[in-house]
Amino acid sequence: xxxxxxxxxxxxxxxxxxxxxxxxxxxxxxxxxxxxxxxxxxxxxxxxxxxxxxxxxxxxxxxxxxxxxxxxxxxxxxxxxxxxxxxxxxxxxxxxxxxxxxxxxxxxxxxxxxxxxxxxxxxxxxxxxxxxxxxxxxxxxxxxxxxxxxxxxxxxxxxxxxxxxxxxxxxxxxxxxxxxxxxxxxxxxxxxxxxxxxxxxxxxxxxxxxxxxxxxxxxxxxxxxxxxxxxxxxxxxxxxxxxxxxxxxxxxxxxxxxxxxxxxxxxxxxxxxxxxxxxxxxxxxxxxxxxxxxxxxxxxxxxxxx
Numbered sequence: 001x002x003x004x005x006x007x008x009x010x011x012x013x014x015x016x017x018x019x020x021x022x023x024x025x026x027x028x029x030x031x032x033x034x035x036x037x038x039x040x041x042x043x044x045x046x047x048x049x050x051x052x053x054x055x056x057x058x059x060x061x062x063x064x065x066x067x068x069x070x071x072x073x074x075x076x077x078x079x080x081x082x083x084x085x086x087x088x089x090x091x092x093x094x095x096x097x098x099x100x101x102x103x104x105x106x107x108x109x110x111x112x113x114x115x116x117x118x119x120x121x122x123x124x125x126x127x128x129x130x131x132x133x134x135x136x137x138x139x140x141x142x143x144x145x146x147x148x149x150x151x152x153x154x155x156x157x158x159x160x161x162x163x164x165x166x167x168x169x170x171x172x173x174x175x176x177x178x179x180x181x182x183x184x185x186x187x188x189x190x191x192x193x194x195x196x197x198x199x200x201x202x203x204x205x206x207x208x209x210x211x212x213x214x215x216x217x218x219x220x221x222x223x224x225x226x227x228x229x230x231x232x233x234x235x236x237x238x239x240x241x242x243x244x245x246x247x248x249x250x251x252x253x254x255x256x257x258x259x260x261x262x263x264x265x266x267x268x269x270x271x272x273x274x275x276x277x278x279x280x281x282x283x284x285x286x287x288x289x290x291x292x293x294x295x296x297x298x299x300x301x302x303x304x305x306x
Contacts, residue, residue: 014060097203104210121161175211208247
């Protein structure tokens, strides 16, 4: 009942900290919670903490604090966490799935909360940190004469600020179209109906939806070509075990999609979402009541991604 009041209170507290060091320490503590480094939080509580508490805090800290947070952890998130392979027989599978879901949610919010120039292009300090890290890895392999693994991030000699976004696109796209984890889990646990099975199946679907939403946020923030939206989000090849809606939607669950798309988002007039929303608005006939609603702030719900 009092969830909204509690969240507002938390937001006010974070804002009143008004100190970058204190806010940074808070974000570091948050990071330790969601990635299982804080033993006070049980595994099953980490996603709830992310959904109900942490994302609210991320939107309340100073912008410079948020940028420094992502600069500090971006390589751990998009390289270390996303490179971990899913072993469906592992005892730590649940924890690994939660880590990956949290990673995609954090990247999703990075592209949602921050501006395009903060995350994409030559002026992005976050993209620069990622590039420099990968470049050092590449140089170290050459010095040690180590063969470059197939999964290594590919970059050019000149930084252009697009390397991070290209890497996330590849990872997120590869994750949500991959139908193998869900199929394998169904085969492994056929005839078994336990809470543990339901949790794992739920997390595998959550991983697909979080990577799907992450990719959409990224495209909205950085791209203007509608064809890219279609190619990366909706195209799939079933012969390669690529699926979209089969991975995202539980056929046994009834979904509702509340959507208010009453004016285009003013974050960046060049983004794809603005172009699409503007086309919808200009092509529809507006009556007086809808004209009045346009003056209100729209809500963008995660369900609209589907």
